[in-house]
Amino acid sequence: MLLTIAAVAGCHATDKLFCDKNGCAWTDAEWARIQTLSPLPKPPVDLSNAYESVDEVAALGKAFYFDPKFSGAATLVDSINRPVAAARAAKGSAINISCATCHDPMHAGTDVSSVPNTLSIGAGIYDVNGQQTLNAAFYPLLYWNGRSDSLWSQALAVNESGFSMNSTRLQDFWVIVDNYADAYNAVFPTALPAAPTTTDFPLNGKPGSDSSCDPSSKTEPFSDAFDCMTAANKAIVNRVFVNFGKAIAAYEHTLSSRNSPFDRFVEQGPGSGWISPAAERGARLFVGKASCIDCHNTPLFSDTKFHDIGVPQAGDHVPTVEACATGTNCNCSPDTNLSTCEPAGAWSGTFKLLSGKFQKTSEWSDDPYAAEPCATTEVGVTPDCPAPPVASPTLKGAWRTPSLRDVALTAPYMHDGYYQTLTDVVQHYNHGGVAGAGNTFTLPLCSGDDAGPDCAVSAAADPGLAVQIKPLDLTDDEVADLVAFLETLTGQSAGLDAGTSVDAHPAPDAHPPADAPADGHASMDGQPRGDGSPGQ
Numbered sequence: 001m002l003l004t005i006a007a008v009a010g011c012h013a014t015d016k017l018f019c020d021k022n023g024c025a026w027t028d029a030e031w032a033r034i035q036t037l038s039p040l041p042k043p044p045v046d047l048s049n050a051y052e053s054v055d056e057v058a059a060l061g062k063a064f065y066f067d068p069k070f071s072g073a074a075t076l077v078d079s080i081n082r083p084v085a086a087a088r089a090a091k092g093s094a095i096n097i098s099c100a101t102c103h104d105p106m107h108a109g110t111d112v113s114s115v116p117n118t119l120s121i122g123a124g125i126y127d128v129n130g131q132q133t134l135n136a137a138f139y140p141l142l143y144w145n146g147r148s149d150s151l152w153s154q155a156l157a158v159n160e161s162g163f164s165m166n167s168t169r170l171q172d173f174w175v176i177v178d179n180y181a182d183a184y185n186a187v188f189p190t191a192l193p194a195a196p197t198t199t200d201f202p203l204n205g206k207p208g209s210d211s212s213c214d215p216s217s218k219t220e221p222f223s224d225a226f227d228c229m230t231a232a233n234k235a236i237v238n239r240v241f242v243n244f245g246k247a248i249a250a251y252e253h254t255l256s257s258r259n260s261p262f263d264r265f266v267e268q269g270p271g272s273g274w275i276s277p278a279a280e281r282g283a284r285l286f287v288g289k290a291s292c293i294d295c296h297n298t299p300l301f302s303d304t305k306f307h308d309i310g311v312p313q314a315g316d317h318v319p320t321v322e323a324c325a326t327g328t329n330c331n332c333s334p335d336t337n338l339s340t341c342e343p344a345g346a347w348s349g350t351f352k353l354l355s356g357k358f359q360k361t362s363e364w365s366d367d368p369y370a371a372e373p374c375a376t377t378e379v380g381v382t383p384d385c386p387a388p389p390v391a392s393p394t395l396k397g398a399w400r401t402p403s404l405r406d407v408a409l410t411a412p413y414m415h416d417g418y419y420q421t422l423t424d425v426v427q428h429y430n431h432g433g434v435a436g437a438g439n440t441f442t443l444p445l446c447s448g449d450d451a452g453p454d455c456a457v458s459a460a461a462d463p464g465l466a467v468q469i470k471p472l473d474l475t476d477d478e479v480a481d482l483v484a485f486l487e488t489l490t491g492q493s494a495g496l497d498a499g500t501s502v503d504a505h506p507a508p509d510a511h512p513p514a515d516a517p518a519d520g521h522a523s524m525d526g527q528p529r530g531d532g533s534p535g536q
Contacts, residue, residue, distance in 0.1 A: 026270045026284065033287040038266040040258050040299040040405070040491075043137035048150050049246045050366035052253050056187045060180065061251030064244060065099040069175045070159060072123060072166035072204075078317040079127035079163055079342055080330035087124050087163075095123050097165065099155070099248065102130045108406035108493065109133030109255060118315050118417030124163030125317045127342050129417035132410050134493060135403050137253045138300045144399045144415040145349025146306060146389075151249035153358040156241060160206050168206040169241035170226055176240060188243050193236065200233055202226070242364045257405050257491035265488070275488040282485025285478055290429070292482075294468045301404035301489065306346035307466035308397040310433020311414045313343045318416045345415070347395040354389060398466075408487045422483045430479060432471040 026034075051057040064070060074089040088095035102120050103109040111130035114121040120130035128144045136142065141149055148154040159165045159172065176184055177192055185191045193201075205225030213228035214220060220227065226234065262283075265274035275283070286292045295303050313320050319342035324330035332341040339351035353359065361370050399415040413419040419428065428434065474482070 030284055030287055031270065033293060034283055035266055036297065036299075037293070037301060038263045038299055040135070040256065040263070043135075043253060043256065046137070046150055046152075046249070046253070046360075047367040048360040048365040048370060049152055049249055051187070051243075051246050052250050054187065054250060056183075057247050058250040058254055060183050060187060061247030061249065063180065063183070064248050065251055067175070067179075068096040068098045068101070069179065070099075070165065070167050070172055070244075071095050071097045072168065072171065075123045075162050075166055077124040077163055078319075079125070080319050080324060082317070082323075084125050084317060087121050095166065097122055099133075099158075102164075103133045107132075108257065108409045109136070110410040112411075116316070117412050117420070119317060120164075122161075122164040123166030126163055127317070127319055128415050129412055131402060132406065133252050134255050134257050135300060135405055136255070138403070139302075139304050139400075141304070141349075141353070141389075141400070143349060145345050145352075146400055147349035147352035148356065149353060149360050149389075151252050152242070152245035153356060153360075154245075155248040155252075156245040156358050157356075159245075168204050168221065168226070169237050170202055170205040170222075172244050173201060173237050173240050174203055176244065184240075184243070187247075190239055192240065201229070201237065205229075238364075242358065245358070254494060257493050260405070260489050260491035262485075262488040263491065276484060278481050278484040279488045280485075281478075282481035282483070283488075285474070285482050286485055289478075290426075290472055290474060290482060291468065292429070295401045295466075296404050301407075302401045304401065306395055306398035306400050307468070308345075308399075308464065309429075310437040310465050310469050311399075311416065311418050311428070312434050312437040313397075313416065314418065315416055319343050344396050346398045346400065347391060347393060350389050350391040350395060354391065404486060404489055406490050406493070408490050422486050423479060426474070426479045426482045426486075429469070430472045430474045433465055433469045 046052050072095065073092050074087050074095050076084050076087055076091045078084050088097055101113060102111040102122065104112050109132040111120045114130075119128060120126040131144065137151060141147075142151065142154040148157060159167050160169065173196075177196060181192055202222065202225040205222040205227075208217070208220035208224050208227050211227055214224045215228055217224045226237070229237070261274045261279075265272055265280075265283075268274060270280065286296075295305070295307060297303050319330055321332045321341070321343050324332035324341055324343060330340050330342055331338075332343065339348050339355065341348045356362070358364050360367060363370075402410075407413075408422065411420055411422075413422070413425045414428075419425050
C-alpha cells in the first residue's frame, strides 16, 4: 500500500506523510522565525559605484575576474612578513592566479585550492581563510575584519597585496591597455591614453611608503617608479585602477544564490518534502534550542556584524598576539597596536577602514554625498547613510559573521580555517567555543589610542566571548539534524560559470609584449627583471 502511495504522490508527498512521526511539527513562533530567512532579495545598491548595474561593465569585470595576468610574482612571505617555505610559485616567479583561483566558481566563490586547506595562498600566505564572493554584495563591510566598505575597494586591496595577488596598478594599467583597450574605452567615459609609452608609464609600480620620488630607492616598489611619474599620469593610472576594481565589483554584484531547497521549503510550507524530516528538525533547532538565528539571521543568514566566538588564533602562519609583540609589519604592543595587530580582527580592521584610500567616502566614490554620507538634501536624508565606523575596543578578537548560504560548499570554516567539516562547526557551538580561546586576546581595553566611550563601561583586559556563545547541550542526533539543515542552503547560483572573456583587442601602437622585455624592466607577469632581481 505504501509503495502505491509513493508511486502516485511522489517522494515529496511521501515525506509529508511521515513528517509528524519524525518530529517536524512546527509552532507558530518557530515558523514565523524561519520565514524571516527567505527569500533572498536583490543586493543593495552601492552608490559609490556608478557602473554596478551596467551589463557591459559586469562583462568586462568578469573577464578581469578570471584573468591571471592581473597577478604578480611570488614573495614567499605571510601577512606579517615572516618567510614561508612555499606558495604558488618559487620566489620571484609568476604566480599566475586570478580572482577565480581563490574564489572558485564551483564552490560558491571560495578557496579550495590552497594546501593545506586552511588559509588562502597567493604570492605568499594569507592571514585568513578566503571568503566566498557569492552573495558578497550584501555585506556593508568586506573581509573577515571589515576593513573595506565596498566590493571595488576590496578588489583593489587584494590586487596589490604582497601576499595575495601581488600585482601593481601600473601592471594592471598595461594589461588593460594591451588586452582590453576597446572593451574598456567602450564603457568608461575617460578613455585610455592613445599611445602610452613605458617612459611615461613604467611597466610596474605602485605608491611607496611616501609620495616623494627616489629612483635610487632599494625599498620602494620598483625603484619608486609610480611616485616618480608626473601628477597627471599618476591620476590616469589611478583612474584606470579604480575602474578595474569597479568592473570586478559590477560582476560580483551579479553573483547570488537563490532557490535553494530551503527557500522552496519556506515557500511551500512544513512537510512539503523540499527538505528531509531530519533537515526540518534541524531548522527548528536553528531557530530554537541552538539559537543559531541570533547571529545567522536575515535572508543572508548573517547579521553582518562581528563577534568573538571562541575560535583559536591557531595554525601555520595564523598571526598571534605573541608573534606581533614587536616589529614593523605587525605590532600588538599596548598603545601602538592599531591597524597592524592582525589578530585583533574587526578592531584592527576598523582602523584600516578609516585610513583607506579607496573607500566610499574617498574622491574615487561616485556617490555625490560621499564626503558627507548623511548630509541632508532638498529631498531629505541621502539614501546611503551608514553609521560611521567606530574602532571600539570591544571588537578586539571579533570576526564577521559569514553567510550560511551555500555553506556546504565553502569549507574550511571560521576565519582561520580551523574546522574542515560542518559537524565540527556545529560541535564548536555545542561546546560553547574552544576552551580558553576567548581569553587569549589580552590587549588592554582602555589605554592610549584605545581611549573612548567604552572605557567608562569596562576596564577589563579582554572583551571576551560573545554573549551568544555558551554550551547548547545538543545530542549527537541533534547535531546531525542541524548539519542536514545547513546542507539544504545550497542554492542555484547566478553568474558563477566558467570564465569567458569579452571581445578584447590591443590598443593601437601598444608597447612590445612585456613577457620579453629588452630594457631590463619587469615583465607584466612578474618574471624576473633583466638585472636578475625578482618582480614585486
